Amino acid sequence: MQRVLIDKISKNVYLLRLNDENTKYFEGLWYIPEGISYNAYVATLPEGVVLFDGWKHVYGELYVETLRQIVDFKDIKYVVVHHTEPDHSGSLKSLFNHVKNATILGHSFAIQLIQVFYGKLAEFRSVNDGEVVKIGKEYAIHFYHVPWLHWPDTVVSFLTGDNVLFTCDVFGSYGIPSKVFYEELTEEEKTKFRWFTQKYFANVIGHYVDWVIKNLEKLSQLNLDVKIIAPGHGPLHKEFNNIVTLYKALGSRKISPGKTIIIYTSMYKFVEDAVRIVVEELSRKGVNYRVYKFTDTYRDPESDIIGDVFDAENIILATSTYESDVFPLAKYIIDLLKMKVPSNKKILVMSVYGWGPVAGRKIMDSLMEKGFQVVGSLELKGSPSMYEEKIRTELNKLIP
Numbered sequence: 001m002q003r004v005l006i007d008k009i010s011k012n013v014y015l016l017r018l019n020d021e022n023t024k025y026f027e028g029l030w031y032i033p034e035g036i037s038y039n040a041y042v043a044t045l046p047e048g049v050v051l052f053d054g055w056k057h058v059y060g061e062l063y064v065e066t067l068r069q070i071v072d073f074k075d076i077k078y079v080v081v082h083h084t085e086p087d088h089s090g091s092l093k094s095l096f097n098h099v100k101n102a103t104i105l106g107h108s109f110a111i112q113l114i115q116v117f118y119g120k121l122a123e124f125r126s127v128n129d130g131e132v133v134k135i136g137k138e139y140a141i142h143f144y145h146v147p148w149l150h151w152p153d154t155v156v157s158f159l160t161g162d163n164v165l166f167t168c169d170v171f172g173s174y175g176i177p178s179k180v181f182y183e184e185l186t187e188e189e190k191t192k193f194r195w196f197t198q199k200y201f202a203n204v205i206g207h208y209v210d211w212v213i214k215n216l217e218k219l220s221q222l223n224l225d226v227k228i229i230a231p232g233h234g235p236l237h238k239e240f241n242n243i244v245t246l247y248k249a250l251g252s253r254k255i256s257p258g259k260t261i262i263i264y265t266s267m268y269k270f271v272e273d274a275v276r277i278v279v280e281e282l283s284r285k286g287v288n289y290r291v292y293k294f295t296d297t298y299r300d301p302e303s304d305i306i307g308d309v310f311d312a313e314n315i316i317l318a319t320s321t322y323e324s325d326v327f328p329l330a331k332y333i334i335d336l337l338k339m340k341v342p343s344n345k346k347i348l349v350m351s352v353y354g355w356g357p358v359a360g361r362k363i364m365d366s367l368m369e370k371g372f373q374v375v376g377s378l379e380l381k382g383s384p385s386m387y388e389e390k391i392r393t394e395l396n397k398l399i400p
């Protein structure tokens, strides 16, 4: 895969894309074997050059060298920072080693963050919600605050003339697209990128889901004549139905009816035996289910679990009591579920124990406290094969 891509996407705007296959754990947390791209943009306007976002800090010098191929640094008038997370702002320090007279445009909180992250790099100008910055007579950048997508600093901007809406994390995805625009991808790749968008959304924005619809409605009411949506990660969009529909579904916590996710940890195959009974029963019922596990030979990525469970209707969580508490990996997954996933799910908890049942009650209390509907908590002493009938009965409460 080509690492750096430069592509002219409209009359004046270039995409500068860095395809990052080195980052295995996005934010040091989310496993992404599919990689990620950082999309920076450059508008070469008659009255000056405007940069929109950048790349992760380890690619700072590469960003500068790439930028040098298309602009003279003395022509750079503004650097727009839509959002200060360092996957977009990390190259600012390298940039301002070479650029002397540009002004940084961003939300007042972004400007505070830039100063604490990188020091006083340049002149700053904070932009208010709805503010317009003119670039000569013909062009203007309109700024709109979209708080919590992904941080409180986040703004999107609209470049008139080229009619490009720069959205940073909003509408972004994991993965490295083979083409610039979503519409140019094969059907197979489109399906993959819908999943990568959902996974990115759940991992990164999931905690702030309350803000998604509010911000989408706000943008929609502006009636901007958008020709291109240009996000900070993944493919760009010329037709918006697909991406906006997906975002509205995720933002409104839409459930995929019947979708069932089984998550289990198993130390010595006892829990796995219980899950085998569950899987047989779900297959018999024709349920759409997927299994994620943590065992002595395999671990599924938390990033996929959180992405997949986001729109599920049912969860079956199976684990064991461990040192009079919940098995540590199950505790970790429960914390992530509570942090990132809407609570509009029904959950069946199953826990296996040897000398004392503890995990089931603790998990149930913890999930119910967050608003999940726990339909049952099954404590199984010893081998689950002794409790086949009991497991099937409890499962019927979740999925009749």
Ligand code: FEO
Residues within 6 Å of the ligand: 083, 085, 087, 088, 150, 151, 168, 169, 204, 232, 233
């Ligand atoms: Fe892609 Fe919140 O940074």
